Amino acid sequence: MADIKIYHKPTCSKSRQGVKYLEEKGVEFDVIKYYDTPFTKNKLKTLLKKMDMKAEELLRKREKSYKDLDFKNKNYTQAEIIEFMVNDPSLIERPIVEKGNKAVVARPTERIDEVI
Numbered sequence: 001m002a003d004i005k006i007y008h009k010p011t012c013s014k015s016r017q018g019v020k021y022l023e024e025k026g027v028e029f030d031v032i033k034y035y036d037t038p039f040t041k042n043k044l045k046t047l048l049k050k051m052d053m054k055a056e057e058l059l060r061k062r063e064k065s066y067k068d069l070d071f072k073n074k075n076y077t078q079a080e081i082i083e084f085m086v087n088d089p090s091l092i093e094r095p096i097v098e099k100g101n102k103a104v105v106a107r108p109t110e111r112i113d114e115v116i
Contacts, residue, residue, distance in 0.1 A: 004029035004116060006106075007039075007047075007096040009089075018095035018106040027116055029097075034089055044082050047096060050103035055081035058093050058105070065091055 006022060008031050009015045022029045039047075048055060055078045059066055065088050069076075076084075085091045093105045099115040106112045 002028040002030045003099050005032055005098045006030070007032050007034045007092075007094065007098070009033070009035060009094050012094055014107060014109070015095040017109045018097060018112060021106070021109045021112055022097070022116070025112075025116060034092070034094075038089060039086055039092070041082050041086055044085055044092075047098065047103050048082075050098060050101055051096075051105065053105075054078065055085070058085065059091055060093050063090050 004022065004027055006015075006018055006029055008019060010033065019031060044055075044058075048058065051058075056071070056076075059071075059081070061071075065084075069084060093107065095106045097104055097106050097112050097115055102115045104111045104114050
């Protein structure tokens, strides 16, 4: 198992760019297709801590499911937001690249350099 992991959605262009970027850098990495191997609550909490982010910062705000949750008029807890993301991975910004005690949302792709 490699030190670097990319949490990847193959149908997402930004996620594919992240994989390509890592390949071009010549680093060894593992691909975790998080739609096939879903995040657990604990894993999301760990990644958020490594990224120094709050749960709401990891949300994809253009997703229909995000809009359906009516964040503008509701005040969800961190635990509730994490639960939403575990149950609906389309809410999670991507790709996420993790190495050791650091992780980043690779937007723009060059942010990967912060962890490799």
